[in-house]
Amino acid sequence: xxxxxxxxxxxxxxxxxxxxxxxxxxxxxxxxxxxxxxxxxxxxxxxxxxxxxxxxxxxxxxxxxxxxxxxxxxxxxxxxxxxxxxxxxxxxxxxxxxxxxxxxxxxxxxxxxxxxxxxxxxxxxxxxxxxxxxxxxxxxxxxxxxxxxxxxxxxxxxxxxxxxxxxxxxxxxxxxxxxxxxxxxxxxxxxxxxxxxxxxxxxxxxxxxxxxxxxxx
Numbered sequence: 345x346x347x348x349x350x351x352x353x354x355x356x357x358x359x360x361x362x363x364x365x366x367x368x369x370x371x372x373x374x375x376x377x378x379x380x381x382x383x384x385x386x387x388x389x390x391x392x393x394x395x396x397x398x399x400x401x402x403x404x405x406x407x408x409x410x411x412x413x414x415x416x417x418x419x420x421x422x423x424x425x426x427x428x429x430x431x432x433x434x435x436x437x438x439x440x441x442x443x444x445x446x447x448x449x450x451x452x453x454x455x456x457x458x459x460x461x462x463x464x465x466x467x468x469x470x471x472x473x474x475x476x477x478x479x480x481x482x483x484x485x486x487x488x489x490x491x492x493x494x495x496x497x498x499x500x501x502x503x504x505x506x507x508x509x510x511x512x513x514x515x516x517x518x519x520x521x522x523x524x525x526x527x528x529x530x531x532x533x534x535x536x537x538x539x540x541x542x543x544x545x546x547x548x549x550x551x552x553x554x555x556x557x558x559x560x561x
Contacts, residue, residue, distance in 0.1 A: 347404035355398040355487075358434055359480045361391035365441075366473025373466045381461070382448070385441040388473050392438015399431045415490055423486040430479045437472040444469055 365387030372381035406424060409415050448460050461469075 347401060347408050351398070351401035351405040354394065354401050355484070357394040358391040358398055359477070359484055361387045361394065362434060362437070362473060362477040362480055365391060366470065366475075366477045369466065369470040369473045373463075373470045378448075381466070382445075384469065384473065385445045385448070388441035388469065388476075389438050389445065391476065392435050392441070395431050395434035395438070399427055402427055409490060419486070419489045423483065423490055426479070426483040426486050430476070430483045433472070433479055434476050437469075437476045440465075440469055440472055 365384050368380050368384035368387060371377070372384055402424070406420060410417060410420060444461050444465055447465070
């Protein structure tokens, strides 16, 4: 596993946790239900704990992705700038949630289902949770333009046609192989040599389509 792969594994945790935590905090703001409020605080605290690992793995992934030919440096920096703001907001949300947990814990006397946190604290946690979820979602959206929506990958290289690249199995089939090599180039060859030429052309096309990170010549 390389740094970009690890970043993709980690960065989903603060996003999902902030979304469910923010929504739960909003519900608890009006219902004052203790279980919902406790769940919201726990989710936002965990989101704050996962925020720095997500950012750290993103820094490591940047060192790898900036060398890839199809990655736009400006889009990579835009994603990094948004991620920095999202990091601090997520950590702040987690710290406020931790303070609210401490308040609930010290005020708990047993058997009570209502909340000890005042209305202003519940409002602050809900706003921070929803704001964190929105900013993390925006950071994820900008990250999509680094690879998935990279402009260079949305354009077919010169001399090729757009569409799904053939797999090795489909490229080596007779029907696909014949389409990959013009008839004028292989028609004059004897049958055995023609079959070998078709096979070599199909293997070359399959290898070129699989090697996505190598820049075109």
